[in-house]
Amino acid sequence: MEITPLLQSIFGLVAILAILIFLLFLPSGKKKKEKSAKNPTTPQREAQKTDLPHLRAIVKNKKSTTKELEQALELVIRHHGNIHPKLGARPHPDFDIYMDLLFTICRHPNSSKDIIINFDKDLCRLNPEYKKEINEAITKGLNSRRV
Numbered sequence: 026m027e028i029t030p031l032l033q034s035i036f037g038l039v040a041i042l043a044i045l046i047f048l049l050f051l052p053s054g055k056k057k058k059e060k061s062a063k064n065p066t067t068p069q070r071e072a073q074k075t076d077l078p079h080l081r082a083i084v085k086n087k088k089s090t091t092k093e094l095e096q097a098l099e100l101v102i103r104h105h106g107n108i109h110p111k112l113g114a115r116p117h118p119d120f121d122i123y124m125d126l127l128f129t130i131c132r133h134p135n136s137s138k139d140i141i142i143n144f145d146k147d148l149c150r151l152n153p154e155y156k157k158e159i160n161e162a163i164t165k166g167l168n169s170r171r172v
Contacts, residue, residue: 075090084129091135098144101126106151116158118145123148123155124162131166133170 074080082088083097109117130136130144145163149156 031035077101080105081122081126084126084133087134089135091140094130094133094136095139098126098130098140100145102144102151106147108152108161110156111154116155118141120155120158123156126167127159127162128169131163132170147170 080097080101083093089097108123109119111117127144127148130141141163145159149159151160
């Protein structure tokens with residue numbers, strides 16, 4: 026047996042292995058660049074997204090800052106503050122979204138009493154027929170907080 030073909034195949038496998046290792050570490054550098062490019066978000070870009078699911082996602086994100094929460098709730102009041110009228114004695118099914126928002130705000134780690142009170146006041150001011158349900162949702166949210 027000759028040793029030359031054996032050595033050539035070993036060197037070929039080492040070269041392929043080196044290329045695969047290089048390709049393995051190449052994409053990780055791109056991810057870091059993408060993350061750093063996403064970090065400098067401007068408040069104007071976020072202010073343009075006023076749809077309710079996007080604003081709910083901001084409130085539900087446990088890493089949202091107090092300032093982000095205030096801005097998101099202000100946009101909720103400004104663009105989605107009016108709840109559909111009650112259906113007789115029952116609240117409209119869309120009110121569940123607002124109940125979830127209230128409950129989430131009360132439990133959020135970066136929420137403050139000022140944020141909760143301001144959102145409560147504004148929502149009650151715009152929807153006086155839902156005042157009882159809003160107060161119940163806030164009470165349940167505050168009672169479920171860990172002390």
